[in-house]
Amino acid sequence: MIDKTRKTMFRITITILTILGIWQIYQGETGFGVGLISAAVGVSAGKKIRQSKIRELQAKGLNPFDERVSFIANKAAMATWKTIVLLMAVFILLGSVFGPQISVNPYNFLGFWLAIVVIVYYGYYYYYSRTC
Amino acid sequence: MENRLREMREDKGMTQEEVAIRVGVSRQTIISLEKGRYNPSILLAYRLARLFESSIEELFLLDKKGAE
Numbered sequence: 001m002i003d004k005t006r007k008t009m010f011r012i013t014i015t016i017l018t019i020l021g022i023w024q025i026y027q028g029e030t031g032f033g034v035g036l037i038s039a040a041v042g043v044s045a046g047k048k049i050r051q052s053k054i055r056e057l058q059a060k061g062l063n064p065f066d067e068r069v070s071f072i073a074n075k076a077a078m079a080t081w082k083t084i085v086l087l088m089a090v091f092i093l094l095g096s097v098f099g100p101q102i103s104v105n106p107y108n109f110l111g112f113w114l115a116i117v118v119i120v121y122y123g124y125y126y127y128y129s130r131t132c
Numbered sequence: 133m134e135n136r137l138r139e140m141r142e143d144k145g146m147t148q149e150e151v152a153i154r155v156g157v158s159r160q161t162i163i164s165l166e167k168g169r170y171n172p173s174i175l176l177a178y179r180l181a182r183l184f185e186s187s188i189e190e191l192f193l194l195d196k197k198g199a200e
Contacts, residue, residue: 060153062153063158066175067172069158
């Protein structure tokens with residue numbers, strides 16, 4: 001995917017998140033709306049900081065996207081996959097045996113697991129970037 | 133994998149940053165290589181050997197565990 005397309009998709013995603021956030025606040029779901037807008041602002045700010053660091057390294061002639069970064073990302077992804085499958089298996093087993101019948105909003109539930117996946121991935125990425 | 137990267141770099145009077153720029157990787161990668169925490173790809177190993185005018189076998193030492 002070329003840079004321009006990637007940038008456009010990022011901007012569209014941030015715009016959608018912001019619009020959804022504003023709409024949720026208007027609908028009375030203030031917490032969720034503020035969360036969406038905060039996520040959009042946080043991701044944009046984080047990306048800007050990362051881009052400036054990348055430009056700084058490239059200006060020095062250093063390559064910030066080298067093979068070690070790919071190696072670490074692959075290791076983190078594999079570890080995340082194994083951890084999440086194990087966690088879900090334990091969750092399902094324990095829930096099936098001991099858990100009460102509960103009704104949950106499936107979207108919230110999926111959002112919860114998505115957050116777990118992201119946190120676990122970044123945790124492993126940080127760990128492998130320190131040890132490799 | 134053990135290596136003589138640091139020794140050869142210091143012999144040439146180069147910094148880690150200079151080596152990183154010359155072989156097209158980040159300084160962090162050179163640091164990890166020198167500490168033996170990361171094994172390079174064959175392409176990177178070749179570039180490093182060429183930079184230090186050496187062979188891959190002289191630069192990277194395959195230990196007994198790696199050989200098995």
